[in-house]
Amino acid sequence: MTEKYVNVTLEQSIATVEIQHPPANALSSGCIDELRKTFRNLAGEEKAKAIILTGSGRFFVAGADIKEFVHAFDHEKKSYAMAEAGQALCDEIEAMNKPVIAAINGPALGGGLEVALSCHYRIASQTAILGLPELKLGLIPSFGGTQRLTEIIGTAKALDMILSSKQLSVEEAAELCLVQTIAEPEELYQTAHTLAASWIDGKSMTSVTRALECIIQGSQETRENGLQRERQKFSELFCTEDAKEGVQAFIDKRKPEFIHG
Structure with a gap:
């Protein structure tokens, strides 16, 4: 199934959701809407028993679509709706009735990292970097990042990561348990697929x-x-x-x- 921003394939009961919004897979409002629709459909698809979320090209997701921000300046309702939509996507992924694995194939920044944090497990390529740089824009993470990051790594480390806007290597991310598995770029998908299969094969x-x-x-x-x-x-x-x-x-x-x- 191919939409404008998302391509879904099914292999051995494992659905792969690939975000396709070049050049950096930015989370535009259209992309977010399509992802929400995709996950709702997969929740009811009996043939799909586990889900892998990844990005096309060199990026997982570089963040929200900054170009849309200018239309929300001085419009509190518009900006609130942007945050609400991003949080709803992440909440729906986290609440999925089947396992969701983030296969982080490249930079996962801002909203991209927040989406990855909502997945049940994260596997990252050696080439990936992770960060929440929103404060450099005079903003804050708004897709649930202030909450999920703190739940995962604790208050002090979340404060440091968000306030410094630092970007982490996969090794640094693994030390903080932001990433559970590191894979070579060419082995990322197979690693995610093997893990997903181990969770569902022989199970009810x-x-x-x-x-x-x-x-x-x-x-x-x-x-x-x-x-x-x-x-x-x-x-x-x-x-x-x-x-x-x-x-x-x-x-x-x-x-x-x-x-x-």
């Missing part, structure tokens, strides 16, 4: 979805609420045919044949 998507829900939502609430959700989802799974099949297959020492595998 019913349990994958509930595990994602418990982990992502649980990280944003109290421990007791998270544990309550875990108990509830665990008990719900016991009423599914896939759970019965998985347990019986283990007892029979055979490979399970899940309905939603």
Whole structure:
């Protein structure tokens, strides 16, 4: 499926969403709208069990489309709507009912890094750089970066990274846990695809979805609420045919044949 800004391919139950907005894959309002539509469609696509998000060319995403900013000067409602749309995209990616891996093939700056932070896992090419340079424009990160970055690396390090507007190498990003895996440029896609396959092969998507829900939502609430959700989802799974099949297959020492595998 090819749209104006996004190309989607499906290989072995893994969907690859490639942002195609040359030269730097800037997140224009049109690009954001298309990405939101794409992820909503993939959420309901049974053939797609995991998603890889990447960029075309040399960039992952260089940031928001700066050219659109000039139309929002002195218009608080317009600028608020820009931030709201970017945050909605990132919230929808984070809340996806199937795993989303960011394959960061090049610079992920500003809104690009914020989108990557909303993915469930990040693999970066050796050529990638990561940063939130918005303060150099007299602005701040507005797609959720002030919140997700702080959740991932802590208040002091997030303050340093945002206030300094520094750009990190992949090695520096990995030390801060912004990136979980580093790959050679020519191996980036295969590394992401292999990881995605390991998450879904031989699994029931019913349990994958509930595990994602418990982990992502649980990280944003109290421990007791998270544990309550875990108990509830665990008990719900016991009423599914896939759970019965998985347990019986283990007892029979055979490979399970899940309905939603």
